[in-house]
Amino acid sequence: MNLYTCDHCKYTFRYPLKTLACPDCGKEAxxxxxxxxxxxxxxxQRILQEEIRLGLYAAG
Ligand SMILES: [Zn+2]
Structure with missing residues (x-):
């Protein structure tokens, strides 16, 4: 699994294929x-998992 970062909005995301467009802002950066x-x-990711485990996010 590859990790990519968008230079426009600094969003880092995991994507299985080579990608050009950011899923957050849609820029090809x-x-x-x-x-x-x-x-x-x-x-x-670890922080998010812990918050989910502690029930800080409503399930469903
Ligand atoms: Zn972006």
């Missing part, structure tokens, strides 16, 4: 994520 952006992405 996407490039492979740097090592730091990759680390930040996984750190954020």
């Amino acid at each position: 996407v490039r492979p994520a740097t090592e730091k952006e990759t680390a930040d992405y996984y750190a954020m």
Whole structure:
């Protein structure tokens, strides 16, 4: 799975294929994520998982 970052809105996302357009803002300003952006992405995923586990988000 590849990680990409949008240079326009700085959104980092996972995408299985090579992509050009950002799913957030739609700009074709996407490039492979740097090592730091990759680390930040996984750190954020861990926080989100923990918040879901604690029930901070309503299920469904
Ligand atoms: Zn974007």
